[in-house]
Amino acid sequence: MALVFTAIADGLCTLLLSARTHADRAGAASIEGFVTPAQAFWAAAVSVGLYGFGMSLNDIIDRRRDAQIAATRPLPSGRIGVTTAHVVCGVLLALAIAGGVFYSLVRGPLGRGSWMSLTLVLFVAGLVTFYDLAGKYLVAPGLITLGLIRFFHALVPAPYVPLLWHPLLLLNHVTILSTVAYHWEEKRPSLTRGHWAVVLGGLLTVDVILVALVAARRDPSHQPPLPIDGRLLVPLAAVLAFVVIAWIVRRRSETSREAGQKLMLYGLLWLIVYDACFVGAYVDDPIATFAVAMMLPLAYFSVRLMRWWSKLLALSQKPQFKRART
Secondary structure, eight states, X not given: XXXXXXXXXXXXXXXXXXXXXXXXXXXXXXXXXXXXXXXXXXXXXXXXXXXXXXXXXXHHHTHHHHHXXXXXSHHHHTSSOHHHXXXXXXXXXXXXXXXXXXXXXXXXXXXXXXXXXXXXXXXXXXXXXXXXXXXXGSSHHHHHHHHHHHHHHHTTXXXXXSOTHHHHHHHHHXXXXXXXXXXXXXOSXXXXXXXXXXXXXXXXHHHHHHHXXXXXXXXXXXXXXXXXXXXXXXXXXXXXXXXXXXXXXXXHOSSHHHHHXXXXXXXXXXXXXXXXXXXXXXXXXXXXXXXXXXXXHHHHHHHHHHHHHHHHHHHHSOXXXXXXXX
16 A cells, blocks of 8 residues: 555646646746646545555455465454455545545636546546456456556546656556566466467557547647657656666566566556656656655655564464474
């Protein structure tokens, strides 16, 4: 759950890109007056609700399997009851929906939000449910679904896609990251050439369709919907930097499984780097860039804190003994 800050940063980045788009159309030099704290708050509420809903639903579904391989987790250990877990899951989903409703109702500098935001919240919740119930067992469709969840979640604050390259990078990064980490962790069933073909082919198909749809929405009175200029080099440099990080992780890890686990953690945290790069390159607001970038140390230290807390709780559990076979 500590990685919820990655989702908050994704949504905040899209909100700021949207504000920059409106400021440019109004001829304003700054985004001041084009985004409100209320919009940021409800966008963050959506992120917290959707992320927590997905995590809690996954733990509820996996509780029997976790009882065999991770007995110290909250549900298998009995620290949290199944009924309580369902209540928590439902409350988090309600938070996401309420965030979508209030975001659509809140009055910003340019009027109310779009009800499409609420529609996207419900759609993302559906994708999360599909992944937890079936997608993760289908391998290739599940890996693509993880990327789509990030893509559509990032669009909630601005459904009309102010800058497609941002959510598109999240989609590709998460899908490829999840696939490589799945392979390195040697999960079952093992990835075959067919799985790789479906993931990469499906991802390419989605990319082409999305770019074509946005490119077709041309408005002569406004700037092009897919501006390609030197500013894109900033997030692209971050992509190359992560490739180097992935190579270092693989070289320095003792086992492939360890490398996959580290890659997944670092890769999710790196989403915040992408968000900060887009805000820094396109929004041109130092305070906004700093606010998004600060999500990275916040997320990292939250992960460390929760891992420490988990180990502490594990030590407090009664030891479990098994009879040795002779």
